[in-house]
Amino acid sequence: MALSTTASDEAELREAIRAFIAEHDPASVPSAEFNNARFDAGLAAVTYPVGHGGRGLARGLQAVADAEFARAGAPERDQARNVIGLGMAAPTILAYGTGEQISRWLRPLWTCEEIWCQLFSEPGAGSDVAGLATRAVKDGDEWVVNGQKVWTSLAHHAKWGLLVARTDPDVPKHAGLSYFVIDMEQPGVEVRPLRQATGEAEFNEVFLTDARVPDANRLGNVGDGWKVATTTLMNERVSIGSGRSVPREEGVIGYAAASWRQHPERRGHDAHQRLLRLWAESEVARLAGERLRQQMAAGEPGPEGSAAKLTMARLNQQITGWEIEFEAEDGLRYDDWTMRRDATRGYERGPGFRYLRSKGNSIEGGTSEVLRNIIAERVLGLPAEQRADKGVAWKDIPR
Numbered sequence: 001m002a003l004s005t006t007a008s009d010e011a012e013l014r015e016a017i018r019a020f021i022a023e024h025d026p027a028s029v030p031s032a033e034f035n036n037a038r039f040d041a042g043l044a045a046v047t048y049p050v051g052h053g054g055r056g057l058a059r060g061l062q063a064v065a066d067a068e069f070a071r072a073g074a075p076e077r078d079q080a081r082n083v084i085g086l087g088m089a090a091p092t093i094l095a096y097g098t099g100e101q102i103s104r105w106l107r108p109l110w111t112c113e114e115i116w117c118q119l120f121s122e123p124g125a126g127s128d129v130a131g132l133a134t135r136a137v138k139d140g141d142e143w144v145v146n147g148q149k150v151w152t153s154l155a156h157h158a159k160w161g162l163l164v165a166r167t168d169p170d171v172p173k174h175a176g177l178s179y180f181v182i183d184m185e186q187p188g189v190e191v192r193p194l195r196q197a198t199g200e201a202e203f204n205e206v207f208l209t210d211a212r213v214p215d216a217n218r219l220g221n222v223g224d225g226w227k228v229a230t231t232t233l234m235n236e237r238v239s240i241g242s243g244r245s246v247p248r249e250e251g252v253i254g255y256a257a258a259s260w261r262q263h264p265e266r267r268g269h270d271a272h273q274r275l276l277r278l279w280a281e282s283e284v285a286r287l288a289g290e291r292l293r294q295q296m297a298a299g300e301p302g303p304e305g306s307a308a309k310l311t312m313a314r315l316n317q318q319i320t321g322w323e324i325e326f327e328a329e330d331g332l333r334y335d336d337w338t339m340r341r342d343a344t345r346g347y348e349r350g351p352g353f354r355y356l357r358s359k360g361n362s363i364e365g366g367t368s369e370v371l372r373n374i375i376a377e378r379v380l381g382l383p384a385e386q387r388a389d390k391g392v393a394w395k396d397i398p399r
Contacts, residue, residue, distance in 0.1 A: 009061060010064055013057065013061055013064060013068075014068060016041070016042075016043065017043055017069065018068070020037075020038065020041050020043055021072045024037050024038075026073045026075060027073065032111070032113075035075060035077065035110075035111045036107070036111065038069075038074075039053040040053075042054055042055045043065060044110045045062060045090070045110060046061050047059050048090075048094065048110075049094070049102075052094075052102050052103065053107060077110075077111060077112045078112045079112060081112060081115055082109065082112040082114075082115050082116060082154075083154075084116045084117055084118050084154055085109045085112070085114070085115060086109070087235060088116075088232045088235050089105070089109060089118075089162055089232075090106065090109055090110070091231065091232075091235045092228060092231050092232045092235070093106060093109075093219065094106075095231050096179075096219040096220045096228050096231070097219055101181075101216075101217075114159040114160060115157045115158045115159055115160075116158055116159070116160050117153060117154045117155045117157075117158035117160075117162070117184065118232065119149040119152055119155075119162060119163040119182070119206060120132070120149070120232075120233075121150050121152075122134060123150055126150075126151075126367070127366075127369065127370050129164070129229070129233075130174045130177065130226055131389075131394070131397070132147075132164060132165070132166060133399075134146070134147025134148065134149065134163075134164075134165045134166060134208065135147060135165060135167075135169075136163075136167050136178060136180065136213065137167075139212075141216075142212045142214050142215060143165075143167075143178075143180065143212070143213045143214075143218075144210055144211070144212055145182065145188075145208045145213060146209060146210060147165065147208050148205065148206070148207050148208070149163075149205065149208070150194070150205045151194070151203050151204075151363075151364070152204045152206050153202055153203055153204075153364075154202070155184065155191045155206050156191050156193065159183070159184060159185060160181055160182070160183065160184060161182045161206075162179070162181065162232060163179070163181070163182045164177055164178075164179055164180075164225050164228075164229050165177070165178060165225070166394065167222055167223065167225070168222075168223060169393070169394045170394075170395060171223075171393055171394065172389070172390070172391055172393060173389065173394040173397065174226045175223055175226075176394050177223070177226050177229070178218060178220070178223060178225040179224070179225040179228040179229060180213045180217050181213070181217040181218075181219065182208075182213050187211075188208060188209045188211035188212070189206065189207075189208060189211050190206065190207040191204050191205075192206075195339060196360070197356045197359065198353055199336065199338065199339070200337075200339055201339040233366060235305075248283065249279075251282075251316075251347070252315075252319045252323070252354055252358070253278060253279055253282040253315075253319055255323060255347065255354065256278070256279075256319050256320075256322060257279065259323060259326055260272075260275055260326070263326070266326055266327075271322070271326055275326075278315065278318060278319050278322060281315055282315055285308070285311045285312065288308065288311075289308055306366065306371040306374045306375055307371075309365055309371060310372065310375070312361065313358075313362040313368055314362075316354075316358040316361045317358045317359065317361065317362065319358075320351065320354045320355040320358045323351045323354065324351050324352070324354075324355045327351050331351045331352060332352065333352060334350060334352025334356070336349060336353065373385060
């Protein structure tokens with residue numbers, strides 16, 4: 001049953017936060033102590049269960065809590081460095097984790113003391129993640145993992161990785177997967193940077209050589225890896241496409257509009273018409289994302305998140321393309337080729353960076369082609385694509 005926000009819920013939440021602030025002055029309580037106390041009081045992520053950092057409230061009340069704490073001067077967490085943990089790992093752990101797993105991982109995840117990454121894609125299994133080849137073989141109370149993952153954001157910072165591996169090659173590809181949480185700091189885990197068109201290396205490739213995972217770190221049943229991974233992927237697409245409430249003209253459209261206002265000498269009719277169209281589409285996408293968040297008051301996100309992410313990718317690329325044309329020669333000046341940057345720095349790096357980085361939007365979190373298939377089949381009810389590998393054991397699929 002979906003949770004709904006009521007006036008009494010909001011009033012009680014505000015009162016609880018004010019009482020908490022009265023006992024924990026942000027100006028005098030150390031940040032780590034403050035955030036841990038906030039978690040214990042159920043005021044961390046208010047959607048989390050009671051006893052695990054939250055109050056089991058509707059998602060819409062999280063913005064209320066964040067605003068109250070910001071107004072009180074509460075210490076900030078390094079959320080940009082743990083976007084995968086907060087946006088993808090936490091919902092998956094809450095959906096499939098045992099009580100012990102939730103108790104172990106949720107607190108340091110929310111406080112951003114432990115960073116998370118996602119080990120899904122492989123060199124031979126990008127769009128078709130279910131075709132992955134990384135193997136996990138049971139050895140007593142542990143699993144021995146061998147394989148390679150790629151496009152792994154934040155792996156160079158991560159303590160934990162969300163790992164999907166093949167545990168049974170003798171069944172069809174979707175049925176032979178299991179889902180684990182792997183210690184990224186153990187021997188047998190090698191992280192190598194991948195340099196992008198922007199010059200940075202926010203992605204990595206990860207090599208797993210006889211790495212070990214305790215069976216206690218498995219999420220869901222053996223063979224349920226695809227089911228668990230779908231939860232992660234759906235949350236990822238919502239997180240990328242409409243993961244947070246944003247004001248009007250936030251993001252890349254804000255940079256484009258600011259450039260238009262700052263350079264009247266460059267204005268022309270065609271540029272104006274294109275910008276107006278992009279501005280209107282961005283506003284529609286923003287409002288649609290707001291409605292999607294309201295629909296997600298409780299439970300897992302649905303396929304609608306794929307539409308939000310697909311729209312975001314297209315708009316980002318079109319807007320940054322407009323901006324780099326409008327900036328003329330200034331848009332081509334880009335000389336920041338640092339491989340490892342501060343994760344909190346984003347699109348403010350300039351029009352050249354924004355243009356180059358937006359090219360990855362149609363790949364990350366599921367390619368635009370895959371998302372169109374999801375929308376066609378699960379939203380529009382169109383016939384599914386023909387699959388030659390349906391019902392065929394993974395080991396028998398030609399590669």
